Amino acid sequence: MTGTLAAPATVPLSATVAALLDVTVSGTGRAAFPDWAGLALRDNPRRAHLVVSRVLGKHVPAAPSDVLGAGAAVGDAVAAVLGQAGPAGLVIGYCETATGLGHAAAQRLGAAYLHTTRRVHPGVPVAARFEEEHSHAVAHALQPAGEVSLAGAGPLVLVDDELTSGRTALNTIAELHARFPRPRYVVAALLDARTPELRAAFEARAAALGVRVDVACVVAASLTLPGDVLARAAVARAALPPPAAPPTGLPGAVVEHAGLWPREVPTTARHGLTPADTERLAAAADDVAARLVPALAGSGSVLVLGTEELMYAPAVLGDRLATRLPGTPVRLQSTTRSPVHAADDPGYAVRRTVAFPAPDDLSRPALVHNLTDPAAPPVPGTAWADLRADDVVVVADAPAAACAAMVAALRPFAARAVHLVPVPVTDPRRGTP
Numbered sequence: 001m002t003g004t005l006a007a008p009a010t011v012p013l014s015a016t017v018a019a020l021l022d023v024t025v026s027g028t029g030r031a032a033f034p035d036w037a038g039l040a041l042r043d044n045p046r047r048a049h050l051v052v053s054r055v056l057g058k059h060v061p062a063a064p065s066d067v068l069g070a071g072a073a074v075g076d077a078v079a080a081v082l083g084q085a086g087p088a089g090l091v092i093g094y095c096e097t098a099t100g101l102g103h104a105a106a107q108r109l110g111a112a113y114l115h116t117t118r119r120v121h122p123g124v125p126v127a128a129r130f131e132e133e134h135s136h137a138v139a140h141a142l143q144p145a146g147e148v149s150l151a152g153a154g155p156l157v158l159v160d161d162e163l164t165s166g167r168t169a170l171n172t173i174a175e176l177h178a179r180f181p182r183p184r185y186v187v188a189a190l191l192d193a194r195t196p197e198l199r200a201a202f203e204a205r206a207a208a209l210g211v212r213v214d215v216a217c218v219v220a221a222s223l224t225l226p227g228d229v230l231a232r233a234a235v236a237r238a239a240l241p242p243p244a245a246p247p248t249g250l251p252g253a254v255v256e257h258a259g260l261w262p263r264e265v266p267t268t269a270r271h272g273l274t275p276a277d278t279e280r281l282a283a284a285a286d287d288v289a290a291r292l293v294p295a296l297a298g299s300g301s302v303l304v305l306g307t308e309e310l311m312y313a314p315a316v317l318g319d320r321l322a323t324r325l326p327g328t329p330v331r332l333q334s335t336t337r338s339p340v341h342a343a344d345d346p347g348y349a350v351r352r353t354v355a356f357p358a359p360d361d362l363s364r365p366a367l368v369h370n371l372t373d374p375a376a377p378p379v380p381g382t383a384w385a386d387l388r389a390d391d392v393v394v395v396a397d398a399p400a401a402a403c404a405a406m407v408a409a410l411r412p413f414a415a416r417a418v419h420l421v422p423v424p425v426t427d428p429r430r431g432t433p
Contacts, residue, residue, distance in 0.1 A: 013037070013038020013039065013052060013054075013060075013347065013348065013349040014033070014037070014038045014039040014347075014349070015347035016039075016240070016343075016345050016347035016348040017038075017039035017040060017041060017049055017236070017348065017349075018039060020041075020232065020235075020236035020239065020240075021039075021048060021049060021225065021226070021229055021232050021233060021236060022225075022226045022229075022232065023039065023049065023223055023224065023225055024223075024224045025221050025222070025223055025224075033191075033219060033221045035054075036053060036054050036055050036190075036219065037051050037052060037053050037054060037191065037219075038051075038052045038054070038060075038348075038349030039051060039052065039349060040052050040059070040340050040341060040348060040349040040350040041233055041236055041237055041240075041340070041341040041343075042233070042338075042339070042340060042341065043237075043339040043340065043341050044339060045230070048225065048229040048230050048232065048233035049223075049225070049229075049233070050338070050340055051161075051162050051191060051193065051223075052340075052349035052350060053070075053161060053162075053190060053191075054066075055067060055069070055070040055190070056070065056097065056100075056101060056161055056190070057100065057306070057311065057315060057332040057333055057334060058097050058161075058311075058333065058334050058336060058338075059333075059336065059338070059340065059349070059350060059369045059370060060333070060349065060369075060370055061303060061331035061332065061333045061370065061387045062331060062332055062333070063322070063330070063331060063332070064304065064315050064316075064317075064318035064319035064321075064322055064330060064331075064332040065319055065322065067100065067101075067104070067315050067318075067332050068104050068315055068316070068319055070101060070104070070190060070218070071100065071101045071102070071103065071104020071105045071107070071108065072104055072105070072107075072108040073190075073218045074101060074102075074104070074105040074108075074159060074188050074189070074190060074216070074218060075104070075105040075106070075107070075108025075109045076108065077188060077216040077217060077218055078105065078109060078157050078186055078188045078216045079108075079109060080216070081186055081214045081215075081216040082155055082186065082214075085155060085184060086109075086154075086155065087109060087110060087111060087154060088106075088109045088111040088154060088155050088156070088157045088186070089111070089112075089152040089153060089154020089155055089156060089182065090111060090112050090113075090114065090148070090150070090152055090154070090156050090157070091105060091106035091109060091111045091112070091113045091114070091157045091159060092113075092114050092115065092116065092142070092156065092157070092158050092159065092172075093105075093106075093113070093114075093115040093116070093159045093160075093269075094115070094116050094140070094158070094159070094160045094168070095115055095116045095117050095118055095140065095308075095309045096118070096308045096309045096311075096334075096336060096337060097160075097161050097336075097338070098115075098159050098160045098161045099115040099268070099269070099309045099310075099311045099312065100306070100311030100312040100314075100315050100334075101159055101160075101161055101190065101311075102115055102159035102160075103115070103269055103273075103278070103311075103312035104312065104315070105157070105159050105188065106157075106159075106269075106275075106278070107275070107278050109157070110275050111157070111275065112147075112148050112272060112273065112274050112275065113148075113269045113272065113273050113278065114142065114144050114148055114150075114269055114271075114272040114273075115268070115269050115270060115309065116140040116141065116142055117140070117141055117142075117143060117270045117309060118139060118140065118141070118309075118337075119270065119308075119309060119360060120141050120143065121143055121270070121271070121428065124143045124145050124271060124428055125143070126141045126142070126143055127142045127143065127144055127150050127179075128141070128142040128150065128172075128175050128176060128179070129141050129142075129175075130168075130171050130172055130175050131171070140172075143270065143271055143428075144271060144272040145271040145272060145428035146271065146272060146428055147272070147274050148271070148272025148273065148274065149272075150176060150179075150180040151180045152180075152182065153182065153183070154182070155182065155183070155184040155185065155186055156173075156176070156182045156184075156185050156186070157185075157186045157188055158172055158173070158185065158186070158187050158188065159188045159189070160187075160188075160189050161189060161190050161191070162189055162190065162191045162193055163187065163189040163191065163192045163193060163194060163215065163217065164193050164194065164198075165194060165198045165201070165202070166187060166194060166198065166201075166202040166215075169187040170187075170202065170205050170206060170209070170213070173185050173187075173206075173209060173211070173213060174209055177209060177211055181211075182211075183211070183212065184211070184212045184213075184214070185211060185212065185213045185214070186213075186214045186215070186216055187213060187214070187215050187216070188215075188216040188217065189215075189216075189217050189218075190217070190218050190219060191217065191218070191219045191220075191221065192215060192217035192219070192220045192221075193221060193222060193223045194222065195222045195223075195224060196222070202215075237341050240341070240343035240345060240348065241343050241344050241345055242343065242344065243342035243343060243344055243351065243352045243353060244342075244344040244351045244352040244373070244376075245344075245373075246373075246412065247373040247374065247375060247376070247412040247413060248373075248375065249373070249374060249375040249412070249415075251411030251412045251414070252391075252392070252411050252412075252413075252414030252415060252416050252417045252418055253411075253416065253417040253418070254407055254411065254417065254418050254420065255295060255417050255418070255419045255420070256400055256419075256420045256422075257291075257292065257295070257419060257420065257421045258400065258422060260287075260288045260291055260292070260421055260423075261284055261288055261421070261422075261423040261424060262284050262287075263424050265280050265281060265283075265284040266280075266281060267281065267310060267313050267397055267423045267424065267425070268309060268310055268312070268313065268397065269312070270309065271428040281312070281313055281316070282316050284313075285313055285316040285317040285320055286316075286320045288317055288320075288421065289317055289320035289321045289323075289324055290320075290324060292321065292393065292419065292421070293321070293324050293325065295391075295417075295419060296321070296325060296328075296391055296393075296419075299325070299328055299390040299391045299416060300328070300329075300388075300390045300415075301328065301329045301330075301331070301387065301388055301389050301390050301391075302318075302321060302325065302328060302329070302330045302331070302389060302390070302391045302392075302393060303330075303331050303332075303333060303387070303389035303391070303392045303393070303414075304317060304318035304321065304330065304331070304332050304333075304393045304395065305332075305333055305334065305335065305368065305392055305393065305394045305395065305410070306332070306333070306334035306335070306395055307334065307335050307359060307360075307366070307394070307395065307396045307397065307398070307406075308334065308335055308336060308337065308358070308360075308366065310334075310395060310396070310397050310423070311334050313395060313423065314332060314334070314395040315332055317393075317395060317421075318330050318331075318332040318393075321393070329387070331387050331389070333368065333370070334368075335358075335366045335367060335368045335406070336366070336367050336368070336369070337358075337364075337366065337367070338367065339367065340353065340367075340369060342369065350369045350370060351369075351370055352369065352370060352371060353367050353368070353369050354367065354368050354369075354371055354409050354410070354413075355367050355409070356405045356406045356408075356409040357405045357406070359396050359398035359399075359402040359403045359406055360397070360398050360402070362402060362405070366406065368410075371389075371410070371413040372387055372388045372389070372413065373388075373412075373413070374388045374389065374390070374413065374414070374415035375415075388415065389413060389414055389415065390414070390415045390416045391414060391415075391416050391417055391418075391419060392410050392413060392414040392417075392418045392419065393419045393421060394406065394407065394410065394418060394419065394420050394421065395421045395423060396420065396421070396422055396423070397422075397423050397424070397425045398422065398425075399422060400420060400422050403420055403422065407420055
């Protein structure tokens with residue numbers, strides 16, 4: 001795995017939104033930005049737009065190797081910033097979008113890993129809470145347990161997919177430094193999108209905290225928005241075409257693969273994982289991939305779908321499937337809470353959204369963006385959106401019965417079958433599910 005970003009040869013996915021909102025992109029990353037990201041509109045009154053990454057495996061399907069490579073690239077950027085001050089003492093990723101990205105970065109750095117969560121375990125103390133001010137779901141919690149602790153001497157690394165202003169990261173540092181002080185912090189991201197004014201404000205607040213805070217990024221590109229951007233976004237949403245039409249073909253079959261994941265091996269870093277734990281997770285994912293291969297034999301294409309915060313294990317599973325199914329395209333994506341506006345436009349980054357009850361909480365919706373109708377003819381210039389799936393492999397840390405609505409919603413997008421792989425939720429109080 002190399003620490004590089006893929007650059008797919010497809011149309012820019014930022015053209016439509018950039019024109020509608022009058023967004024300008026400047027800085028050292030201007031040439032690279034269209035290669036790895038696009039823009040979509042949010043259905044969120046706090047923010048107008050969303051950066052949609054081609055290599056994150058969240059809103060747009062991506063090769064698992066590209067997703068893991070993006071995390072490795074973040075890890076390399078952190079290592080370059082730390083220099084002789086390394087190694088990192090702990091890496092923290094932000095849910096839900098950066099849980100897999102942060103884990104891959106931690107793996108690259110050989111560090112312990114913990115991600116924030118909105119899925120709070122009732123039996124584990126909450127070590128810290130804070131809010132992501134601009135998010136559609138603002139509350140975050142940190143619940144380390146076992147061998148992973150927020151206390152320590154080495155540099156603490158905070159990983160997110162995008163650094164827009166840096167307020168969330170600095171809020172986190174202020175909360176943690178008051179209780180678990182460390183001498184140095186690194187804020188790391190795929191994209192540093194701060195304007196010069198926001199960079200100055202970040203540096204001023206970091207100085208006020210009285211601790212060293214460095215920034216590490218893979219791409220630096222300032223996105224400048226007009227002052228009336230929220231009003232423009234409302235007009236833009238009305239001007240865009242509707243989402244892509246639902247599939248009309250026969251839905252795929254359903255195959256449940258129960259008991260594949262070993263119950264003693266953790267599946268997420270919601271309560272923290274050591275480097276040895278991450279190695280065990282990777283070995284389990286490889287074994288699951290080997291056991292899935294017979295069911296996927298003959299498939300023309302496979303989509304591995306993680307579920308919200310559960311991103312890294314599906315990424316490793318997808319990467320191992322790609323190795324074990326030579327010649328078969330394997331792509332990775334994840335469900336999300338993010339309410340993105342969908343529109344069937346070639347220069348727009350989210351063409352379709354499918355909603356269903358979230359498996360871990362049936363009272364709220366979960367979403368998956370950009371699924372492709374297996375029977376629809378390809379649209380010229382939009383290869384990224386035409387990654388049809390014969391088989392969809394869903395990895396969910398929820399009981400199979402709770403996944404029924406999700407599986408039913410996915411069946412029209414699988415030409416052959418939806419394969420449900422339920423994995424256990426580890427109870428950190430016992431160390432086993």
